[in-house]
Amino acid sequence: MVQRICILGATGSVGTSTLAVMALHPERFEATVLTAFSRIDALFAQCQQWRPRLAVVADAAQAQDLGQRLRAAGLRTEVLYGAEALCQVAAHPDVDSVMAAIVGAAGLPACIAAARAGKRLMLANKEALVVGGRLFIDAVRQGGATLLPIDSEHSAIFQCLPEDRRSWGERIDHIVLTASGGPFRSRDPASFGSITPEQAVAHPNWVMGQKISVDSATMMNKALEVIEARWLFDLAPERIKVLLHPQSIVHSMVVCRDGSVLAQLGTPDMKVPIGVGLAYPDRVACGAPALDFLAIAPLSFEPVDPRRFPGLQLAYDALAAAEGTSTVLNAANEVAVAAFLDRRVAFTDIHCVNAQTLGQVLPAAADVASVADLLALDARARSFAATLVQRLAR
Numbered sequence: 163m164v165q166r167i168c169i170l171g172a173t174g175s176v177g178t179s180t181l182a183v184m185a186l187h188p189e190r191f192e193a194t195v196l197t198a199f200s201r202i203d204a205l206f207a208q209c210q211q212w213r214p215r216l217a218v219v220a221d222a223a224q225a226q227d228l229g230q231r232l233r234a235a236g237l238r239t240e241v242l243y244g245a246e247a248l249c250q251v252a253a254h255p256d257v258d259s260v261m262a263a264i265v266g267a268a269g270l271p272a273c274i275a276a277a278r279a280g281k282r283l284m285l286a287n288k289e290a291l292v293v294g295g296r297l298f299i300d301a302v303r304q305g306g307a308t309l310l311p312i313d314s315e316h317s318a319i320f321q322c323l324p325e326d327r328r329s330w331g332e333r334i335d336h337i338v339l340t341a342s343g344g345p346f347r348s349r350d351p352a353s354f355g356s357i358t359p360e361q362a363v364a365h366p367n368w369v370m371g372q373k374i375s376v377d378s379a380t381m382m383n384k385a386l387e388v389i390e391a392r393w394l395f396d397l398a399p400e401r402i403k404v405l406l407h408p409q410s411i412v413h414s415m416v417v418c419r420d421g422s423v424l425a426q427l428g429t430p431d432m433k434v435p436i437g438v439g440l441a442y443p444d445r446v447a448c449g450a451p452a453l454d455f456l457a458i459a460p461l462s463f464e465p466v467d468p469r470r471f472p473g474l475q476l477a478y479d480a481l482a483a484a485e486g487t488s489t490v491l492n493a494a495n496e497v498a499v500a501a502f503l504d505r506r507v508a509f510t511d512i513h514c515v516n517a518q519t520l521g522q523v524l525p526a527a528a529d530v531a532s533v534a535d536l537l538a539l540d541a542r543a544r545s546f547a548a549t550l551v552q553r554l555a556r
């Protein structure tokens with residue numbers, strides 16, 4: 163049967179890779195909904211190719227513009243706009259699966275809507291799970307949704323875990339998330355203050371959106387991934403470890419009680435974990451080059467130096483603190499990264515903003531009672547972080 167797919171964030175890095183995998187299997191996958199926030203030209207081109215039933219853009223002006231162009235091209239795609247429309251399409255009865263590929267907390271409400279509607283939810287948008295935490299997982303359970311990780315490390319763990327999920331806790335000692343170390347793994351930390359946005363987004367192994375590229379350079383990406391793993395696999399934080407692995411070939415590992423280690427390997431290409439999610443539990447070709455064992459560099463592993471990458475510890479601090487603290491950390495980081503990309507603050511200020519916001523915006527139980535409460539907490543942390551940015555701004 164054809165799987166009818168809604169891609170939230172279709173014009174982004176993960177969104178376009180998703181369409182590239184789907185294009186190899188037109189008999190299996192149909193793009194029923196495509197959404198974008200900016201790049202309307204790219205969305206229009208995708209609509210011409212995929213003829214989705216629905217498209218969602220950010221605002222009324224964009225919707226009018228796209229609608230006119232689609233009609234002129236003879237297409238009947240209906241155009242909706244705004245955050246509420248994202249929730250509507252994610253829960254739409256004509257959609258089987260949702261690829262959550264929006265960047266940031268902005269993707270949370272649509273993920274919750276998809277989860278409550280019992281969809282197959284392919285999660286690339288890690289911030290949504292970091293912000294949503296327990297509420298997100300409860301929505302998946304209550305809605306009877308299937309949550310499939312797309313983040314390469316979590317896809318790796320997912321693939322290595324035994325099918326019988328109830329016995330994970332007893333069988334597994336810990337998991338190891340691998341981190342490439344990003345572009346500054348061997349740069350002198352004393353010079354981190356002069357890092358430019360161009361240098362920070364130039365990742366050695368992966369081509370990705372700007373925000374996650376900066377997160378990879380600060381190691382905040384791994385911090386978010388530790389929190390993501392805590393919720394995806396229901397593991398205590400001390401059972402989630404991180405190792406540097408500069409070649410990005412081993413995508414992550416599961417260490418069993420008996421000492422046996424299960425690892426997933428592959429070329430560093432998001433089409434692989436995307437293909438795993440799209441076809442699950444089947445396996446289909448995804449268009450990524452095969453892993454050539456004789457050509458890959460020797461595989462190496464190193465500990466993470468906390469002085470070079472102080473951001474990683476913030477994940478463990480957040481998980482040890484009151485629920486909602488991860489929401490605060492994510493909000494601060496989104497604000498700080500945006501300010502860095504805008505050249506308002508230095509690369510090293512990202513960590514200052516994150517650490518200070520984490521220490522000052524303290525959530526209470528009432529802040530995590532509903533999605534609306536979490537979004538209010540997110541807004542409170544953003545406004546605190548924004549004042550810090552103003553103080554630091556050059």
Ligand code: NAD
Binds near residue numbers: 171197269
């Ligand atoms: P990107 O910036 O390339 O694309 C983001 C997409 O989301 C775009 O389509 C954009 O139009 C849309 N978008 C942005 N802000 C929005 C908003 N406020 N409302 C609605 N739509 C919005 O990002 P990406 O690199 O594709 O990453 C997407 C998500 O996947 C992130 O959470 C990232 O951490 C995660 N992820 C990405 C990769 C990767 O290789 N790129 C790997 C693992 C995980």
Ligand code: MG
Binds near residue numbers: 313314315387
């Ligand atoms: Mg990852």
